[in-house]
Amino acid sequence: MTNVETKNLLPQLPAIEKLLNTQEMLELQATYARPLVIETLRAVVADIRSEILSGNQTQLPEHTEYAERTRQKIAAKTAPRMRPIVNATGTVTHTNLGRSLLSDDACEAIQQAAQNYVNLEYDIETGRRGHRDRITEPLLQQLTGCEASTVVNNNAAAVLLALQTVARGKEVIVSRGELIEIGGAFRIPDVMAASGAILREVGTTNRTHLRDYAEAINENTGLLLKVHPSNYKILGFTSTPTMEEITELGAQQRIPTMEDLGSGALIDMAAYGLPHEPLVGERIASGVDIVTFSGDKLLGGPQAGLIVGKSEWIEKMRKNPMMRALRVDKLIIAGLSATLQRYLIDSTTAAEQFPMLNRYTRSIETLHAVAEKLKAQLQDLFAEKLNIQVSETYGQIGSGALPVETLPSIALVLESAQISAEMLAAQFRNATIPVIGRIKDGLFWLDLRTVYEREQTWIVETATQVAKTL
Incomplete structure (x- = not known):
């Protein structure tokens, strides 16, 4: 022109x-x-x-x-900024994709709380103001044996609140091998500094003995801390005292003890073919003063930080001014209490009741059946445009839970002679219903461990869009 x-x-x-x-x-x-x-x-x-x-x-x-x-x-x-997507990455509890899926019980409880006034901080029997912890505390007392409990918005907040309440201005003794960093550059030393506590690291990266803790104790020691390595594992020539030993030392020296369990578990994961994780109830039985753990991950509830232990310390945390900034709202409490109630009613059906545990434990035979059905559907759509194969692979639980354990899985492997794996992944990612897979060896992989009937339908719809562009 x-x-x-x-x-x-x-x-x-x-x-x-x-x-x-x-x-x-x-x-x-x-x-x-x-x-x-x-x-x-x-x-x-x-x-x-x-x-x-x-x-x-x-x-x-x-x-x-x-x-x-x-x-x-x-x-x-x-358009809604938060959209449903298909997680075909192989990481089941994917932090970037929203972490845990909730049970039907939890979703119904959240909806009821969202649409109605509830007795969040109101004692119906006395007609007076109550504390929101009284909703979940009786459940946690029965499930873990703790004296008291409180809930904050995530486990990092739980650790921060506990450290500031118990050991602000005092030394916290922790093994050098447990100074962990998790996603988002969350580091134990940084959290400790933010809490006002003073880090006193003992031992070496791979070996720490009980005597290291004992020799570090002085008049300014405020806490003996153990951090469960939920997102890494040190193998080989290693040694670390058990929580029971640290608890006994703390009792002898009149120093409180605390363990950050990270993921946390209320039931034995080994019963479902997964490696054993320390049970919260086991730690409470050992006499530890404070235990912190996540409400989602292995537990299967909404994201939250649970603090259980001795009444003396929980009461002090409730009175900490930070508590108001870190506390959870009625929706989280509703979802968490429904999750805990399900454990209390019948923990033997956990794999059926909790979507995440079900995804962790799906059989290879089931995944093979999904793969063959989906492969046939995609081949009809793409014809000669894509080479589609079924392949064995490995996934992971994710979000720091059971970090060195892999989950055998089945994937569809897509290859295009026209465009790169990166471009193909982008096509699937930018469709109306995004399908998120992973790129490996120059190919686009769709791990099917988290793909159920609904996700299969979405993958076919997205593939229909993608096929029109190739």
Whole structure:
């Protein structure tokens, strides 16, 4: 387009007010707020002006196109920012993808709490104000044997609150091999510094003895801390005192003890073919003063930080001014209490009741059946465009739970002769329902451990979109 043609076309762009009075735009204004429609329409006109100046637009659009472009932009602006996706990465509890899925009981409890007034901090028997911990505390007392408990928004917050309450301004003795860092650069030394406690590391990276703790104790020792290595494991020539030994030392020296269990488990994971993880109840039985652990991960509830232990310390944490900043709302308490109730009612059906445990323990035979069915569906869609194979692979629980253990799994492996694995992954990722897999050996892998009937349907819908672009 010549400069003269451009100059002639630009003045013909319709006025915003004129466009707003067309039938199509009036219908949009009946659905959406007028300011939103005006703002978006102006952006559309600006886009068309830019297209004319660049030579990509040689004639003015029809009035209906202005309305359609405006509708599309508004739809994109107002679409939910958090969207359902298919997790085919092989990492079951994926932090970036929202971590744990909740049981039907927990979801129903959350919905009930969201839509109704509830007795969150109201004692129905006395008619007076109560504490929100009384909802979950009786359940945790029965499930773990603890004297008292409280709940904050995640396990990092639980550790922070406990350290500041018990040992602010005092030394906290911990093994050098337990100064962990987890996702998001969360480091025990940094949390300790933020709490006001003083780090006193003992032992070496691979070997720490009980005498190291004993020799470090002085008049300013405030806490003996043990951190369960939930996201790593040291193998070989290693040694570390048990929590029972540290607890006994603490009792002898009148120093409180604490263990950060990280994932935490209420039932023996070995019963489901997974490696044994320390049970919260076992730690409480050993006499430890404070135990912190996550509400999701192995437990299968909403993300939260649970603190259980001796009443003396839990009461002090409740009175800590930080508690109000770290406490959870009624939705988390509703979901968590429903999860704990399910354990109390019948923990033997955990694999059926809790979606995450079910995903951890699905059989290879089941995954093979899913793979063959899905492979046939995708081959019909892609024909010769993609080479699709079924392959054995390994996944992981994720989010620091059982870090060195892998989960045997089955995957679909997709290969295109036209585009790279990265481009193919992007096509699946940017569809209406994003499908997130992983790239390995230059191929696009869809791990099926977390793919059920709903996800299979979504994968087929997304594949239908992708097939049209190849």
